[in-house]
Amino acid sequence: MLIINRSMDTALIVPRLDFQRAQNIVGDHVNLIGYSTVEVPQRMPEERLFVSKSLGNYLLREVGLKPNNIVGIDNPDSPVAKELSSVGIKIININDSILKIREIKDEYEVRMIEEATRITEEALDSVLKRGLEGRRERDVAAMLYQEMISKGAEDVAFKPIVASGPNGAYPHHVFTDRVIGRSELVTIDVGARYHLYCTDMTRTIAVGSVNGKLRDAALAVLEAFRKASSSVRPGVKARMLIR
Numbered sequence: 705m706l707i708i709n710r711s712m713d714t715a716l717i718v719p720r721l722d723f724q725r726a727q728n729i730v731g732d733h734v735n736l737i738g739y740s741t742v743e744v745p746q747r748m749p750e751e752r753l754f755v756s757k758s759l760g761n762y763l764l765r766e767v768g769l770k771p772n773n774i775v776g777i778d779n780p781d782s783p784v785a786k787e788l789s790s791v792g793i794k795i796i797n798i799n800d801s802i803l804k805i806r807e808i809k810d811e812y813e814v815r816m817i818e819e820a821t822r823i824t825e826e827a828l829d830s831v832l833k834r835g836l837e838g839r840r841e842r843d844v845a846a847m848l849y850q851e852m853i854s855k856g857a858e859d860v861a862f863k864p865i866v867a868s869g870p871n872g873a874y875p876h877h878v879f880t881d882r883v884i885g886r887s888e889l890v891t892i893d894v895g896a897r898y899h900l901y902c903t904d905m906t907r908t909i910a911v912g913s914v915n916g917k918l919r920d921a922a923l924a925v926l927e928a929f930r931k932a933s934s935s936v937r938p939g940v941k942a943r944m945l946i947r
Contacts, residue, residue, distance in 0.1 A: 760787030861895035861902035
């Protein structure tokens, strides 16, 4: 839980088990506090630890919120929001405001996304060079995962989709024991996570030659992609690209 007051002072509350990892990430930029429901083991000297049955209790006890105070929360349905509402504190949904801030990435964020994309592209290229024919969908997914981790990803951005043949008709198919055959299309949707930033890349691969109907469908998608991507520029709204 990140707390920002009117004076723009910040406090970041993290599970006690993650305190050291969080400190390595944020350094001295925020006031970092460990949270636990029980004090086991006993805190170390100088350890910043908050012990309570609920996170909302920190706002009531330590921050000193009172009834009729106003608090902006990104998830009004969260246990913290409900706890504060129960004692008369007014909750305002600020999720849209936070999303607005995150719409435009700074240079650091762009670099992280570019690196996640590079890892994803190189991992997919490595797997494709080893061939898809005769492999199970799950084997291809495992290869993609291994390649991304070995190339620097901290994790996958989401569970990989490897959909071969008729499975390509399911938009959110993941992977099965189905063996990839010749003369069919394989749709792979995969992404790497790098320094908490993610990428998402979808490719359709023809294994050998495919029939005219499948080829026409793939080329239609490719043409639509090229037309949309040629229109991407600053100031263009995303909804304009899908028309």
